[in-house]
Amino acid sequence: MAVDRDHVLRSAAALLTRKSTATMDEVAKAAGISRATLHRQFAGRDALVRALESLGIAECEAALDGARLDEGSASDAVRRLVREIEPAAALLAFLYTENQLFEGGQQNEGWTRIDDRVAALFRRGQAAGEFRIDLTPAWLTEALYGLLASGAWAVSEGRVASKDFNFMIVELLLGGAVRREEP
Amino acid sequence: MAVDRDHVLRSAAALLTRKSTATMDEVAKAAGISRATLHRQFAGRDALVRALESLGIAECEAALDGARLDEGSASDAVRRLVREIEPAAALLAFLYTENQLFEGGQQNEGWTRIDDRVAALFRRGQAAGEFRIDLTPAWLTEALYGLLASGAWAVSEGRVASKDFNFMIVELLLGGAVRREEP
DNA sequence: TCCATGTGAGACATATTTGTCTCATTCGGT
DNA sequence: ACCGAATGAGACAAATATGTCTCACATGGA
Numbered sequence: 001m002a003v004d005r006d007h008v009l010r011s012a013a014a015l016l017t018r019k020s021t022a023t024m025d026e027v028a029k030a031a032g033i034s035r036a037t038l039h040r041q042f043a044g045r046d047a048l049v050r051a052l053e054s055l056g057i058a059e060c061e062a063a064l065d066g067a068r069l070d071e072g073s074a075s076d077a078v079r080r081l082v083r084e085i086e087p088a089a090a091l092l093a094f095l096y097t098e099n100q101l102f103e104g105g106q107q108n109e110g111w112t113r114i115d116d117r118v119a120a121l122f123r124r125g126q127a128a129g130e131f132r133i134d135l136t137p138a139w140l141t142e143a144l145y146g147l148l149a150s151g152a153w154a155v156s157e158g159r160v161a162s163k164d165f166n167f168m169i170v171e172l173l174l175g176g177a178v179r180r181e182e183p
Numbered sequence: 184m185a186v187d188r189d190h191v192l193r194s195a196a197a198l199l200t201r202k203s204t205a206t207m208d209e210v211a212k213a214a215g216i217s218r219a220t221l222h223r224q225f226a227g228r229d230a231l232v233r234a235l236e237s238l239g240i241a242e243c244e245a246a247l248d249g250a251r252l253d254e255g256s257a258s259d260a261v262r263r264l265v266r267e268i269e270p271a272a273a274l275l276a277f278l279y280t281e282n283q284l285f286e287g288g289q290q291n292e293g294w295t296r297i298d299d300r301v302a303a304l305f306r307r308g309q310a311a312g313e314f315r316i317d318l319t320p321a322w323l324t325e326a327l328y329g330l331l332a333s334g335a336w337a338v339s340e341g342r343v344a345s346k347d348f349n350f351m352i353v354e355l356l357l358g359g360a361v362r363r364e365e366p
Numbered sequence: 367t368c369c370a371t372g373t374g375a376g377a378c379a380t381a382t383t384t385g386t387c388t389c390a391t392t393c394g395g396t
Numbered sequence: 397a398c399c400g401a402a403t404g405a406g407a408c409a410a411a412t413a414t415g416t417c418t419c420a421c422a423t424g425g426a
Contacts, residue, residue: 021204097203097280125360130362134354135355136351139342139347139355140355142333142334142343146332146334150328150329150330151325151329154321159322160325164319168326171315172318172326172356174361175315176355176357176359177314177315177356177357177359178313178357178358179312179314179315
């Protein structure tokens with residue numbers, strides 16, 4: 001009978017990604033529970049968003065762990081990372097645009113840890129001569145987030161097929177739009 | 184004495200990009216006018232957002248015109264487009280995440296026109312053998328929007344220098360992160 | 367100078383959302 | 397089958413945002 005907290009969070013993420021101003025009542029309905037029960041789980045809208053943020057951070061870090069960023073080529077590590085992070089992409093897209101989280105001035109330190117790990121991956125690729133050095137690791141990190149968000153958005157709008165999510169993001173991020181000469 | 188409508192819209196865009204839930208009072212203060220005057224210009228929050236949307240569409244179409252997408256190589260056209268669109272990037276970033284505009288089901292047809300023109304550019308590049316064909320024009324269009332938004336966001340957060348905005352976006356979109364062999 | 371128009375400040379009612387509470391019902395374990 | 401715990405439905409007040417109105421003030425032109 002216990003409420004499936006994870007299910008509630010995912011429903012909320014899915015809804016809030018589409019409509020960031022959804023009310024607590026709409027969030028509750030989307031999760032198939034009553035507003036009262038939702039409020040028993042999360043003290044308020046703030047607590048709900050914070051919980052979503054924690055979930056997002058946890059999933060990101062799990063993806064980072066699962067992608068084994070230190071192994072093999074940096075390109076392959078990026079591919080693994082995107083693959084691992086795909087299930088959380090919609091949630092990430094919501095949090096990425098929920099800039100209100102940073103209003104307080106101090107953002108959750110979890111994001112800095114994640115930023116650092118991703119940036120370190122790009123830096124490793126640069127040091128290995130694999131990635132170009134005229135694009136900063138900070139920008140590559142930011143671009144990855146942006147493409148993940150765009151990809152999640154495009155999939156949810158039906159503009160890109162879900163099965164192409166990985167390919168599109170990785171290929172654009174790594175290879176760009178310009179056609180390469182055959183090696 | 185007449186209120187500078189354009190100034191109000193730009194202030195609103197700048198504020199709402201940072202805090203999408205800002206109240207009408209905050210929007211008014213940001214523009215340096217009173218809530219009453221703001222309300223005389225825009226009947227309500229809805230009307231304000233619609234006006235921002237119209238402004239965004241107009242600036243996008245102006246950028247598309249100014250970039251002369253049909254001339255020269257598709258890559259150069261993309262470079263011109265990003266350069267022309269940069270001043271409107273913050274506004275575009277706001278509108279891009281203001282998905283509530285599409286809640287009604289029918290989005291402003293202006294966006295479809297713009298999407299079509301951008302997608303046509305990528306399609307032209309593909310037909311010319313300049314762009315790879317395994318990334319759909321729809322995705323390239325979406326990715327451009329995402330990178331513009333990420334770039335505007337990164338600049339406003341100080342993570343990327345404003346002067347690098349163009350370079351970073353264009354180079355990543357066209358060339359990707361992987362280093363190319365010297366030709 | 368005088369008048370008309372636009373503006374700022376604030377009061378006010380309304381609508382919406384939120385947080386809290388109660389109570390009947392239902393579910394699950396013993 | 398029974399009992400405790402959790403849930404759903406709804407009432408309620410408080411907080412917040414919005415839309416509307418009035419009135420005093422200032423600004424700019426005739």
